Amino acid sequence: MDGFVNDVPAPGLFIREELEARGWTQSDLAYVLGIAESELSAILAGKRGITPERAKAFGKAFDVAAELFANLQNAYDLSRAREPDPNVERKARLQSVYPIRDMIKRGWLIDSAASLLEAQLASFFEASSINEVPQLAHAAMKSNYGDVPAAQLAWLYRVRQIAKEMVVPAYSEKALRKALAEMKQYMIDPADTRHVARLLSECGIRYVVVEALPNSKIDGVCFWIDDSPVIGMSILKDRIDNFWFVLRHEIEHVLQGDGRDLAIIDSELEGAGGGTGSEVPEQERNANKEAADYCVPIREMESFFLRKNPFFSERDLLGFAKRMQVHPGIVAGQLRRRLNRWDLFSKHLVKIRQSVLSTAMCDGWGQVAPLSN
Known part of the structure; x- marks a missing residue:
């Protein structure tokens, strides 16, 4: 008309x-x-x-x-007006749930038409189709990870992708407990964190470091591939105290056999997630307690705290750290947590990421883990 x-x-x-x-x-x-x-x-x-x-x-x-x-x-x-490209609606659906652009930037996905992007995402999450991808549309109710933020879930599956390609000997709990004792000597010099990947591998643990996606707030994960445990870390906070606490936390999960059925995803371990109160799940309380005790024996820390509180001098910190045979930054981290004083002794919280990445299987910070597919 x-x-x-x-x-x-x-x-x-x-x-x-x-x-x-x-x-x-x-x-x-x-x-x-x-x-x-x-x-x-x-x-x-x-x-x-x-x-x-x-x-x-x-x-x-x-x-x-x-x-x-x-x-x-x-x-x-x-x-x-012309009808928009059908890719717009389909890509918007994906981006509204997962950080697709960040995943493309990281090399986890290849930018392509929506149909190919959906196929890649399904493959990434080991799903048969896009409708089986956790947290996407109708699949949300089917997912065992319904409460896990999408960015954390994507990070977890990247750790899983990398871990599946690693070759390690059979897991030995005895070897891991022996390695824990050996690792103590590496808590003095930040550069010695480079030995961690080797020690864990020799125990049969697949150790992977993947840079966190924006706003994911993830620290680490523990899960199993068949009978082989996997520890993933983000080193979100590049500090010596946080590294050893998160590492020991994840190791405790392995020792207790946690994560066999469903991955244990740990976030905000420096905050509420790192506590030992009744509001924290029991397996997390236990892991936090063992992590804190490993960094600085709880009885020794309690004694030091009672003797020096409320005035902790530089000399006190250095002397106690030397006696405990750990880097001062590890003691500083425990004090900051206990006092809720995140401004204390900041200069001792040295960076360790580059040392860790020099030997660990890693993905991020400008590099993409080499995968076979």
């Missing part, structure tokens, strides 16, 4: 009806509006749009709200 696009009439049709109702000619309306008759003819024919200024003028001329003509023009313009 002339003047219609997809059953949406051009604004000129309504203007003609108003002219007829008033018995006006186009020349009359052009005169009232103070515009050339040729401009009005173009508007009536749908060849020229109604600008906001003209909408106000038509409103005054016909004694109606200017929004009427603005809305008529907007509806007509939308009806004439």
